[in-house]
Amino acid sequence: MNWPETRNVKETNMRQLFTFIRKEFLQVLRDRKTLLMLFGLPIAQIVLFGFALSNEIKDSRIALVDYSKDAITTRLIGKIEASHYFDIRRSLAGAEQLNAAFKRGDIRMAVIFPQNFGDDLIHTGKATLQVIADASDPNQATTITNYLESIVTDYNAELAKDAQQSLQIQPEVQMLYNPELRGAPNFVPGVMALVLMLVCTMMTSVAIVREKELGTMEILLVSPFKPIYIIIAKLAPNLLISIVNLFIILVLSDVFLDLPVKGSVFLLVGCSILFILTCLSIGLLLSINAKTQQAAMMGSLMGMMLPTMLLTGFLFPIENMPVALQVLANLVPSRWYFIIIKQVMMKGLGFASVWKETLILAGMCTLLFTISLRNFKIRLQ
Amino acid sequence: MKTLVFLLEKEFRQLLRNRQLLRTLLLAPLIQLILLPLAADYSVKNINIAVTDNDHSPSSQRLIAKITASGYFRLTGYTASYPAALKMVEQDKADLALQIPAHFERDLVRENTKQLYIAINAIEGTKANLGGAYLRSIIGDFNDDLRVQWNMMTETGQGNAISASAGQDDPPQVSVASSNWYNPFLNFHLYMVPAILVTLVTAIAAMQSAFNIVQEKESGTIEQINVSPIKKHIFIIGKMIPFLALGILLFTMGLLVGRLLYGIVPVGSLLVLYVSLVVYLFAMLGLGLLLATYSNTQMQAMSLSFFFINIFNMMSGVFTSIDSMPGWAQAIVFTFPPSHFIKIMRTVVLKGSGFSDIMPELWAMAAIGVFLNTWAVLNYRKTA
Numbered sequence: 001m002n003w004p005e006t007r008n009v010k011e012t013n014m015r016q017l018f019t020f021i022r023k024e025f026l027q028v029l030r031d032r033k034t035l036l037m038l039f040g041l042p043i044a045q046i047v048l049f050g051f052a053l054s055n056e057i058k059d060s061r062i063a064l065v066d067y068s069k070d071a072i073t074t075r076l077i078g079k080i081e082a083s084h085y086f087d088i089r090r091s092l093a094g095a096e097q098l099n100a101a102f103k104r105g106d107i108r109m110a111v112i113f114p115q116n117f118g119d120d121l122i123h124t125g126k127a128t129l130q131v132i133a134d135a136s137d138p139n140q141a142t143t144i145t146n147y148l149e150s151i152v153t154d155y156n157a158e159l160a161k162d163a164q165q166s167l168q169i170q171p172e173v174q175m176l177y178n179p180e181l182r183g184a185p186n187f188v189p190g191v192m193a194l195v196l197m198l199v200c201t202m203m204t205s206v207a208i209v210r211e212k213e214l215g216t217m218e219i220l221l222v223s224p225f226k227p228i229y230i231i232i233a234k235l236a237p238n239l240l241i242s243i244v245n246l247f248i249i250l251v252l253s254d255v256f257l258d259l260p261v262k263g264s265v266f267l268l269v270g271c272s273i274l275f276i277l278t279c280l281s282i283g284l285l286l287s288i289n290a291k292t293q294q295a296a297m298m299g300s301l302m303g304m305m306l307p308t309m310l311l312t313g314f315l316f317p318i319e320n321m322p323v324a325l326q327v328l329a330n331l332v333p334s335r336w337y338f339i340i341i342k343q344v345m346m347k348g349l350g351f352a353s354v355w356k357e358t359l360i361l362a363g364m365c366t367l368l369f370t371i372s373l374r375n376f377k378i379r380l381q
Numbered sequence: 382m383k384t385l386v387f388l389l390e391k392e393f394r395q396l397l398r399n400r401q402l403l404r405t406l407l408l409a410p411l412i413q414l415i416l417l418p419l420a421a422d423y424s425v426k427n428i429n430i431a432v433t434d435n436d437h438s439p440s441s442q443r444l445i446a447k448i449t450a451s452g453y454f455r456l457t458g459y460t461a462s463y464p465a466a467l468k469m470v471e472q473d474k475a476d477l478a479l480q481i482p483a484h485f486e487r488d489l490v491r492e493n494t495k496q497l498y499i500a501i502n503a504i505e506g507t508k509a510n511l512g513g514a515y516l517r518s519i520i521g522d523f524n525d526d527l528r529v530q531w532n533m534m535t536e537t538g539q540g541n542a543i544s545a546s547a548g549q550d551d552p553p554q555v556s557v558a559s560s561n562w563y564n565p566f567l568n569f570h571l572y573m574v575p576a577i578l579v580t581l582v583t584a585i586a587a588m589q590s591a592f593n594i595v596q597e598k599e600s601g602t603i604e605q606i607n608v609s610p611i612k613k614h615i616f617i618i619g620k621m622i623p624f625l626a627l628g629i630l631l632f633t634m635g636l637l638v639g640r641l642l643y644g645i646v647p648v649g650s651l652l653v654l655y656v657s658l659v660v661y662l663f664a665m666l667g668l669g670l671l672l673a674t675y676s677n678t679q680m681q682a683m684s685l686s687f688f689f690i691n692i693f694n695m696m697s698g699v700f701t702s703i704d705s706m707p708g709w710a711q712a713i714v715f716t717f718p719p720s721h722f723i724k725i726m727r728t729v730v731l732k733g734s735g736f737s738d739i740m741p742e743l744w745a746m747a748a749i750g751v752f753l754n755t756w757a758v759l760n761y762r763k764t765a
Binding site for chain 1: 409413417514681684694696732
């Protein structure tokens with residue numbers, strides 16, 4: 001009998017594993033089109049979103065209706081024009097045209113100076129200007145109304161200078177971490193979490209189903225190959241691609257978006273790999289349970305994309321959500337990863353400030369991987 | 382024509398047969414539509430504030446009480462020193478820090494002016510903007526109250542001699558009367574639900590048509606169709622109609638959910654909405670088709686459609702305003718069909734806009750649709 005000796009079994013297993021990993025890499029590398037997409041698309045997104053997205057509200061289109069047309073309204077209009085918050089699109093002749101302009105979406109807000117505005121101010125010491133905001137977007141309405149009010153407050157302060165205003169409190173505001181209120185410091189960590197999560201999950205979700213669909217799974221299962229090796233071999237190329245993606249993103253945000261890693265790069269990369277592994281495990285779970293590639297992809301896209309987008313916390317604050325959703329948000333790995341990137345990359349804090357998040361990610365990763373391992377069926381139906 | 386009917390029968394059968402897929406296609410968007418608007422709430426409340434009161438005067442106490450009573454702010458820290466408050470901002474336990482310096486009240490009375498220090502975590506732009514604006518307006522109100530009180534005190538306590546210098550004749554004031562049209566209660570759901578519905582329809586329409594064709598490529602059945610005398614455009618129309626129907630069904634379900642759950646009744650006419658929907662689906666199915674002609678495997682189709690959908694979701698004005706993007710980005714966004722449809726949805730549902738108001742968007746979508754579909758048909762080769 002020529003059975004291999006027991007001490008050689010381990011070695012043989014390792015060799016098998018490496019052969020299999022090599023096969024997976026070859027398969028991935030051979031498909032140039034997919035490879036180009038896997039690298040090109042995340043990069044394009046980071047650059048596009050980093051430059052284009054911003055929460056700052058400026059250049060809002062507004063309409064002015066001036067029934068008074070005196071020196072004071074001209075002065076106020078001049079002040080409104082001078083601010084970069086507003087883009088005065090048209091001076092309407094009358095308020096009747098407002099509804100039409102709002103309905104076409106031409107303007108976001110209208111400022112109306114009633115008749116005798118200046119006279120009232122001079123003679124009675126009081127004048128009221130009317131502001132109508134298109135509140136279909138509530139935040140924009142609130143913000144631009146606030147901007148306008150602050151312009152009027154400035155004007156009042158000017159008026160008051162002659163009258164010697166008493167007891168003036170002067171708030172001095174300092175914008176920390178992001179003084180120019182750029183969108184990128186918030187969106188880059190968010191998009192990083194989003195892109196890594198989706199790319200990892202999707203790539204992996206297809207991996208095992210594809211073998212099932214093509215019928216090659218049968219061959220793998222009848223071979224003397226341990227199921228765990230199949231899984232490891234499937235994950236290896238995806239892990240590598242994701243890590244390369246991560247480095248490209250970090251370099252891009254440093255070079256193009258002026259967002260260097262302020263904290264320890266080592267810590268950030270370590271946490272990122274942990275996050276990537278978690279996402280790969282989710283993909284694995286999806287892949288094991290889906291019957292077709294299409295179902296797996298739909299599951300990872302429909303099931304992951306919007307929840308990740310919304311529950312990560314970079315678009316909407318989690319503390320505003322109903323309690324049930326806050327609990328749900330805790331289950332989304334990208335939520336924790338997003339906090340880690342913000343703390344380490346943007347604020348430059350150390351491990352002490354993110355140990356909790358790291359621990360949660362590690363727990364999720366272990367749990368998901370164990371479940372998928374348990375669910376991996378070694379028999380075909 | 383007869384060929385088309387047979388093709389449609391085949392497509393619908395295939396679609397209806399795959400229960401797992403059908404479930405995902407219909408249920409996943411619905412569940413999301415039910416849950417997500419709850420998450421997409423950006424009404425700014427619960428801004429966490431850390432306060433350092435180095436003054437401990439009645440005035441500083443009143444200011445803090447006024448801030449916490451406003452309903453926008455949640456006092457999460459009352460620290461002894463300003464660095465400690467800043468530390469809380471650093472650890473994300475507070476969004477902004479306010480310092481009331483020592484001798485605030487005394488200096489305010491003596492020197493007639495005094496600073497307050499505010500530090501805002503500006504990583505999150507909207508919160509920083511609105512939080513800062515709210516805090517400033519509360520401080521402004523407080524300032525006015527203080528003045529009135531001070532004037533009264535000086536008048537009653539020390540007679541008229543001093544009150545004249547402290548501003549008996551008030552300076553002229555311009556006040557602002559603001560009103561919010563179309564959404565007077567600033568309900569965020571009204572704004573988000575129509576847009577989220579569009580993103581869900583987008584995902585189904587653009588992706589499924591791409592997948593469907595690529596699946597035929599992968600399984601080899603497209604060869605059989607290619608060798609048959611079925612004309613290119615008939616084949617493509619046959620692929621499009623089922624997904625058009627699916628999109629309309631999904632959209633209708635979404636409108637119902639919006640109505641039953643969030644009480645959103647479109648102000649405008651349903652006809653305008655559905656006409657726009659069909660034009661929109663035409664454009665998006667064209668995109669799906671185009672992607673299908675460029676991919677050989679489902680994996681490729683998926684990566685490509687994922688790329689587009691992600692970009693559409695992030696840049697079409699669902700979450701952030703298109704107006705505040707740089708000019709080049711606005712030009713790019715103009716070529717995205719969802720940006721137009723989202724605008725149409727929002728204006729029709731909230732403001733009741735009619736055809737004449739949304740014509741520019743409708744034309745833009747139609748033009749993009751014709752362009753994409755022509756490109757797709759030209760690029761689709763019956764030879765493998």
